[in-house]
Structure formats: C-alpha cells, structure tokens
Amino acid sequence: GIHYIGQMQEGSLMRFLVDQLTDGQLEWAQLPTTYDAVVLGDPQGAGKTYRLHSGKQEYFRRLKEQFPGEAAAIDEFQRLVKSSARGVMLLGILKMLPRFLAGLLVRSRLLPRLCPFSRLASRSLKEVVDGLTPNPELRAVFSYLFPTYGVHPSKASFSMHSILVNHFLHGAWYPKGGAGEIAFHTIHVIRKAGGNVFGKAPVQRILLDPQGRACGVSVKKGQDLVDIFAPVVISDAGIFNTYKRLLPAEAQALP
Template identity: 30%
Template sequence: MYATENTPWDAIVIGSGMGGMAAAAALSHVGHKVLLLEQHHTLGGLTHSFSRNGFTWDVGVHYLSEMAPGDRARALLDWLCDTPMDFVPMGSIYDILHIGSAEPLSLSRPYESQEMDLKDRYPDETEAIEAWTKAMRSGHDAMYKIFPTRAMPEVAGDMLDWWNRSSISKWCARTTQQVIDEITDNPELAAVLSAQWGDHGGRPSKASFAMHALIAGAYLPSGAWYPVGGASAYAEHILPTITKRGGEARAGVRVDELLFDGDKVVGVRTENGTEFRAKVVISDIGARETVDSLLPENLGYEDWIAEIRTLPCSIAHFNLFLGFEGDIEAAGATRANHWFYPTGATDVVWTDAPDGSPPHMAVSFGSLKNTAHDPGPRRKHMGQAIFWADWSTVEEWSDMPGSTRGEDYKTFKQRAEDTLMGHFENCFPELAKLVVYHELATPLSTVNYTGHRKGAFYGLDVTPERVMCHALRAQTPVSGLYLAGQDVASPGIPGALWGGLLAAASVDRRVFRHFQR
C-alpha cells in the first residue's frame, strides 16, 4: 500500500547537491513549483559541512573558480540565490606543487604569471611552456563548445558537434598525457603540468585533455575563491529561492523508483512508500546511479542505458579531517593548497592500503580561506588531507552496512588512518604537532552519503568517451526525465552548477535568457 501526497508539483528534483539546488532554484525563478528531495539528513550534497569536537569541515569545497564579480558563473549564482553569497579571493598563489625532491613550485594567476612561474623554473623549456599555455586556452574553449549541446535537442546538438568537430577531436578526444608528451620530454615539467588532475579526478593517462584544461585553467583568469561562511553557505542562500516560491526542500527522503504513466515519468516513490507526482523529474544523483537504481527493468532505451553503463567511475579517495589548535600559519599552513607527489610520478593512486605509503596527497586548510571563521582563544583551525585511491582498497566491505563490517574493517581503517597521519607528519612536521583531532573517511563514506558507486567522488570519469558522450544530455530519451549535476557538465561545484542550469534550461527554455547575465 502506497500513500500519495496530493500536492501537484511542477518538478521534482532528486538530490540536493549543487546541481540539484541550481536546477530547482532556476525553475523556481521562472515560475515552477519544485520539490527537492535529499536522502541525507543534511541538505546541500557535497556542499554540506559537518562538525566534530568544536571543528567544522567543508566536505567538497576546497577552492572555487569563476567567482569574481563580473564572472558569468558568479552572476548566475547570484541569480539563483535568495540573498547573494560572498566570496573571498585566495590570493595570487593558489596551489603549491611538491614534485619529488624538487623545490616547491607556487602556481599563480593569470595565465601570463603562471607561464612566467614555469619559465623561471624551467628556462630551457620556454617553447614547451608557451605551447602548453596555448593548448590550455584551446582545450578550455573546446569544452565550452560541447556544453551547449547538453541542453539541446538531439538533432541540433549533433549538428553543433559536427560544426565544431575539428576542435573537439583535437582537444577532447586526446588525453592529458598525450598532449603533454607532444609538448615536452622533461619528466619534471610533465609532472608539474599534470599535477592538478585531482581537481577533476581524471588520471593524466585517462582524462580528456579538454576537461583538464577547463578545470585546471579555470583559476587563471580571475583566481581562486572561497565562500564566506564555508560550503554550507550554498544551501543557506539558494534553498530560500525555492521555498519562498511555493517549493519545498526535504532532507532524509530517499527515492527508490520513478513512477510512470505509460512511457512517461510522472513522479517518484520514496523508500517509505510515499508517492509524489510532478510534470517532470530531474535526477541529480549521477547518470549511472539514475539508470541503475531508478529505472524499472525492461523499460526500453537499451542503447542509451548501455552507453552510460560503458562509462567508468571517477577516482575514489580517503579524506583525513584534521583539527588544529595553535598558530598553524607559523607552522606551515597556507591559504594555497598543497599537492605532494613524493616519487615524482603524478599518474598514481593509493592501491596498497592500509600500510603502503600513499603516492599522492592534497592538503587544504579551509579555515584560513574562510574569513568568517573565528578561531577563538584556542586558535582552532581545520584542514583536510586527501589521498586518491583505488576502489579495490575497500571493496571487500562494500556490500556490508556500516554497523556490520566487523573488527577487520575497524582494524583496516585504524591502520590506514595511522599511515596517512604519518605521511602528513612527514610533509608538515610542525603542523602535525598542533593536531588535536583527526578522523578518516574512506571511499565507503562517499558511497554512504552520495550513493555514488565505487566511491566515485566526481561521478563519471572524465575520459574522452565521457566528454563526447551524447547520452549525457540533460534531456534523456525517457519522457519527463532529466539529468543534472556534474555528469552533465564537468566535475566540481562550478561544473555541477552548470549541469543544474542546463537541466533547468532543458525543462524551460526561459532559463536560457539568464545565461547571458
């Protein structure tokens, strides 16, 4: 027996991550009554924050691009928000690379400054560095030729792809490593050029170069930014846009399946059996998760479903949440992020957990970037150390609920935490002395909180096949069903924002008018 809520919704959005919030708020702005449903007990998806022992961490926000006043993404975000969010710049230097035994290399903006950073370090590679800058600009532009097709009817999108086929083939169809190999044979410079791949989760040998150029290059024009008040500010500012226009945002509601009238999606059924009806349903839970968990068997559309299922997941990760007390800047913490590759190799992930040394670590100190953070008399600060890893490290426990994983998993997790804390201490010996709290999240945590298969932090991997995949258009072949979020556009918060806007524009073309803001 199922209970049906009688409220007639114009749209239901599944998942309250950045893509879901953006889609819901955009449709609310043009007159739609939207119901936003989130399985987790906190709204916001990977923009949510959590607290332990007086410390608060932002789960999925470490820095942001295109948030300067006047940037198009910033203008669109301002439109989505009930009250504008504030962002603070991180400064001219936003990433510091530690490649093997080489001296740390600070990356600054804009393009011209970063090109000079590289030429100062590698004076014999001037021609290669100039070629890299040119390639980055071209790859970035190629991705923006693909994005509009994600909100177009199939025929129009195919025509635009054909028109741009030369640029797409040159930059989207090749991997980051292929482009680097054409530019330089200097192994240290090659490592530097690929080091920021963790910003999109695509290993250099697998990722579309255009996606790397889009994400890594996005910080160069107007810098890196951080939300004042932390990541939770997104939900605080966007959700009222929905609720003040007759919509609702509900946490702790897991959607189990879609409802159909013939071959058209007309609503959703939740885990507890409640049914909600709507004219359209937008899924922000991931393309693969949508086809695997929400669609009934024998629905049809086998080609579309099969194309999505051929696309691999992005990388998994371990996240070490760190709580400090003391003067962390004097001990080595910075507003800029740090990328460590101790062996000098960058196309690497942690495969021999829990005891093997991780080949990579990315470190971010969110409280130094958030000007609203009050460290108090005990000078409390927060940081995160992220370690990209293979799903196989935790796969044996993946089918077990958290409460039933047993002593083997507890031992594994503790040993992994000890190993990773030791690695952090090796890289930041003085900072490690100020750590008063630490907690490890494994790839299983990502599965639990996001539902992403294999702990894929960024959804689908950013392979050339994914970048050029026609099955990832926002309007699916299933009538009444749309996709939103980073799988539609690109990984990360800005990409998910665009993915949500493209979904909303596919539902109601009036949203397109605001893309020129």
C-alpha cells in the same frame, strides 16, 4: 564539502549566476595569489615544490620562471587550454541546433574541424602533455588537477582537463562561513519561487510514466517511501547510479 571554486571574481558570468541563485547573500573569500602548490617527492624531505599563481597571464609566466627553458612547451599548453575552453561554447550551440543538423555535423566529422574542444576531446591528457615536453616534472604540474575529477591522466580527456585549468586561471575562492552557506542561501530563493527543498530524503528510484519518461522520484522519509511527481526531472546522479540503482529493472533491461 568544497575544496575551492574558480571564476568567482566580480563581474564574471559564474559569479552572476551564483548571486542569482543565492539572492546575492553568499559571500566569497579569495585564496592567496599563490593558491596551489605541487610537491613532487617526499614533502617532508627533499621534495620539489612548484607554485600555481592566479591571473590569466601570471599563471603561465610564473610557470616559465619555475621551468626555465620550457617556455615553448608552456606557451603551447596555454594555447591548447584556451582554445579547448573556448570551444565549450560551440558545444552549447550544438545542443541548440535541430537534431538532424547536429547529427550531420557529428557524422560528417566536421565538428572536430569547427570545434577545438571536440578535436581534443578524444586525446588523453597524458598523450597531450607527453607530446609537449620530455620533462617529467613539468608534465606532472600540467596534469596536477586530475585528482579533482578522479580520472588518471592516461584516461582523462584533455578537453575536460582544460576546462578545469581555465576555471582556476583567475584564482580560487571559498564561501565565507563554509560550504553549507551555499545550500542555506539557495533554499530561500527556491522556496520564494514556489519550490521546496527536502533534506535527509535520499532518492530510492526514478519514477517512469507509461511512455517510459521520467515523471518523478521516490524518496525515503523516515521508514516510508514518498513519491514526488514533477513535469521535469533533473539529476546529477551519474550514469552508473542511474542505470544500476535508480531506474526500475524493466528500464535497465532496455538496449
């Protein structure tokens, strides 16, 4: 399922890409301007509620209203979030560079100087927000999105957290008709382009060619295994599923 999605405002790059994937058939409903609330303490009792508002400037302005005297900390948080989020583009460029040049930038430690995202990536969310303010409630509001990606602030990269904060600055949206509408409208586009989509066909393993490159997947269809070959295999299974479950034993044993 989907909780909500950011950056779906008209004219945004994200909206353009989703419209291309769904042939413009997927409609989005924007959540209210106050799209999130952070409740600290007993939600049924004397807990405090802080509200998050959509808008690149409104988001931070409303935080200042709820935390008078913390304007400097909120301004610095805003600066770090925007700086880190902009740095993501530089990481994209890094992946397009020749490997030797990208390696040189990393080994020479020039990358953190050139790219704010890289500079802040090694600092935890907790470390950064603890350095911004001694106010535990403001720290909690700065960090409240961490359950979305499931990593505790002491272990989460501030740069990765910044991407998510920036993602929701314009507010939040939900697909009309529910999350299933995304797949429904995407399948048509994939098939129109000559592709296909398999439902209820869990991947059992990744197939490798003699050179050890991924060349397909084996899926379960009913009680049978079906091998599907492709020139390119793209996966979002994650490192643990890939190495512990999907790759053959001989590949798992490689250094």
